[in-house]
């Protein structure tokens with residue numbers, strides 16, 4: 001089992017931006033935790049982050065992973081391109097948000113990708129990624 005842990009726009013700033021919302025751990029630290037979690041369960045991980053919508057679409061199209069854990073950041077709320085990329089492949093995608101997007105600003109309550117994802121994990125901080133990864137390993 002191979003998982004692609006895919007992070008979108010501004011997620012490279014995790015640990016340095018809005019610490020009260022997203023925590024103090026950097027994306028590299030979170031990725032190391034996800035990797036250890038997956039490795040202990042015999043799964044392999046690949047990590048990719050981009051601030052560019054098209055790069056995320058290309059990665060979704062070209063990955064050889066069995067599943068994708070995706071935190072699309074703000075692209076979640078308006079990127080039809082990302083939605084179409086997810087819909088264009090058979091690889092299952094689980095949507096992740098560290099914060100509880102339903103308890104924040106109105107514009108965050110709507111995801112244009114949820115409908116084409118297998119499921120969503122929101123509101124558990126860095127553990128949202130772990131829970132999403134676990135969903136592929138059950």
Ligand code: DQA
Nearest residue numbers: 010071073074097098099108
């Ligand atoms: C986020 C929530 C999004 O609304 C926001 O734009 C992000 C991070 C989260 O992980 O909680 O960049 O996806």
